[in-house]
Amino acid sequence: MSERPYPFEKNRYYYGKMLTSADFQAEQRYNEYKRMFLNQMVLGRGVLCGLGVRMLDERTLLIESGAAVDGAGREITVPGDTVKKLSAFEGYDSLAKQKAALYVRYREETAQPVCVVNRKAEQDEYEDNRIREKYEFFLADCQERQQSGPDEDFFVEALLSGGPDYAVSLRMPAVVSRGRRVRLSLLVEKLSDEESSLSLSGVLKLPAFLTAEGAQELHICEEDIVLECGAFRTYDHWLYASEVEFDSTTILWDVDASAITVDGSEAECEPDPELPLRLTDRTPEELIKWRVGQKSLEEKNHGNEEEAVRLAEISIADEAHDHVLREVREFGVKRYIPVPESEEICREYLSYYSEHAEYIRDMLPAAEKKEEEIPAREAEAPVIRGGTLEIPLDVKMKKGKICYSEEIIHGLGPGNVYVDVGICNVDDGAGSRNKSDTVVYGDTGLFEGKNRQGISAQTAVKVFEARGSFQVAARLTGEQNTIVLPLRWTAVRVPDGTDTDGEDGNMQIVPETPTVRLSQGEKHYFSVRFKNMLPCTLKYELMEDGGGEIGPDGIYTAPAKAGIYEIRISCADHRSVCTYVYAVVGGKE
Incomplete structure (x- = not known):
């Protein structure tokens, strides 16, 4: 649809008006264009439901039934599943690349021919009485990735x-x-x-x-x-x-x-x-x-210039001049339109997750955080780390009152780490780190009269070696003239003989229960503890055929045959770091 649906125009009815086919067409067009305009503004282009794409074999695709809205705001309804050979799709012969996009687009066709009772001289004897809304699938070469697009403002x-x-x-x-x-x-x-x-x-x-x-x-x-x-x-x-x-x-x-x-x-x-x-x-x-x-009408419609709806990306292999399907990818390609019907289940599902991703990261143990926050011991972690922090003070805090910082990740990983803190000297007493020009480590009382900020406090640091973090406590020893205590911290890793320069060394995984007794078909999870290393991905292997089943998550299912079966558990990144557990199958004592 190349023409814009607006400005909108509708019939003006009055007594004695003679209605022709043009008037009835204008009436249809007004209602269609209004609905399409609302679809464009509210829903955009995408899939409302269904339209999943599956590979049946290397030359055949299955497209499930579903509904979509195209870039012009028209509804596309696919009432049943479609099974089609790759070579039968429109656009197949003109593909120039080995990666194509599968689209669905809106189409109309006339139907139900009837005899024209009062026809003009140049008019055919029969005219189609209905316009039937249809759809069609086609293939096109994938467009090159654009650095800008409808979301470029965001x-x-x-x-x-x-x-x-x-x-x-x-x-x-x-x-x-x-x-x-x-x-x-x-x-x-x-x-x-x-x-x-x-x-x-x-x-x-x-x-x-x-x-x-x-x-x-x-x-x-x-x-x-x-x-x-x-x-x-x-x-x-x-x-x-x-x-x-x-x-x-x-x-x-x-x-x-x-x-x-x-x-x-x-x-x-x-x-x-x-x-x-x-x-x-x-x-x-x-x-x-x-x-x-704040987007204008033209900007809002900019993202809907392509009317067809993309359903999947298809990788095609050229084998002896015969194209075959290699992969079908929907995730990240197809856009689903959220509808009110699904809002309740979406809210309930999301309620099982933390509201913000950063909260999830804060709740994780230090050993589970990403490598850039807590480098693994076997990686080349920095020997020294440092930074600044602020401890909020209560208004009119009394002398001798103790306040505490939040737990801080120092970035050197678990182990023996020394942390020291000093009090920053700030001109305005508001804790602005940008204006600090001196830092006092130790007893600030020795510099009374020389410290322009005038904060007198004692500090202590508690290091959580297993979590790779620390907490600072501060006690006021003088008058309070600021609401924030600005501190600078330095963390130094202390060599303790456990570092092995990238080799497995003393890293160990220790099973919680090395031997278990199970009945036939019973399930058990083999959990382990990590010693001198960060938790890592584990691999589980049965040491003999017929020894049952064990999934990648470590859940073991005992076989029907009684016996003693051995399972090897190893680190995916360090295969030499491993342990063995045993399942005694044949009834519990």
Whole structure:
């Protein structure tokens, strides 16, 4: 549909008006266009239900029944399942690539011919009495990934490397709420069919953000990334947006301290990539409503220029000049339109998860956090880490009162770590880290009269070795003239003889119950404890055929035959770190 449905025009009825076919067509057009306009504005283009795509064999697709709304706002209804050979789809013969997109589009056809009673001289004797709404599927070459699109106002991207094998970029909201945690995404896309691996290391400069360790630099390291052509992988990093006074900032990629390699060779990198951002005091909820609502009518329709609805991406292999299906991918390709009918079940489902992703990360034990927060012992972790923190003070806090900080992740991982803190000297007494020019470690009372801030306090640090974190306690020893106690901390790993320079060394996995007695068909989970290492992915293997079944999650099902069966449990990343457990099958004592 090339014409716009607006401005809307409807019949004006009056006594004695002569109605012709043009008037009735205008009446239909008005109601259709109004409905299509609302579909465009409220729903957009996408699938309402069904329309799943499956491979039946290497040359045949099954498309399930369902409903969709196209870019013009027209409803597309597929009342039954469709089974079709790949070569029978429209557009198949014109495909130029080995990756295609499957679409469905709206179509009409006339039906039910009837005799024309009062016809014009040039008119046919028979006219079709109905217009039947239909649909059709077709194939088209996948479009190249665009850096901008309908969501370009909401997100900003910086391309780090553009191929030819891999594209690497950074992505964030274009406008960030101050005082909130925000996600920075590292996006990796495979562009070619060549088998290759990508490794990336780099430093991001964060003028207005803090990492989990309180630093204004984010170190990114991802190694041996292997993807198939067209596949994406996302690596998320959470940052805290500081409550700064300026309204715009830029995240910089330190080119000199960074490297991107493909199969060991340096990849093509963009010069001085950066993420320009704006900062606001609006909440994310207010911000998204405002930015969605401020779009003009032309901008709103910009994303609906393509009328057909994309259902899947299809990988096609050319085998001896005969195209066969290799893979069908729906996730990340098909857009589902949320409908009121599903809101209740969606709310109930989401209620089983934390409201914000950062809360989930805070609740995890330190050993389960991502590698950039707590580097594994076997990796090359920094020997020293540092940062700043603030302890809020009660108004008119009495001398001798003790206050505590939150638990802080120091970033050196579990083990023997020494942490010391000092009190920052601040001009305005409000805890602004930007104006600190001296730090007092130890007893601040020895510098009374020389410390412009005048905070007198004793500090102590409790280190949680197993969790890789610490907590600071402070006792006021003088008068209080600030509501925030600003501190600078330094963490140093103390060698204790357990580091093994990347070898397995003293790392162990110890079964909670090495031997269990089970009845035939009974299930049991073999849990383990990790010693001198972080928790990792485990592999479970039966040591003999007929010894039952064990899933990748470690749940063992005893066989029907009595006997003693051995199971090997090993670390996926360190196969030499392993243990053995035994199942005695044949009835419990």
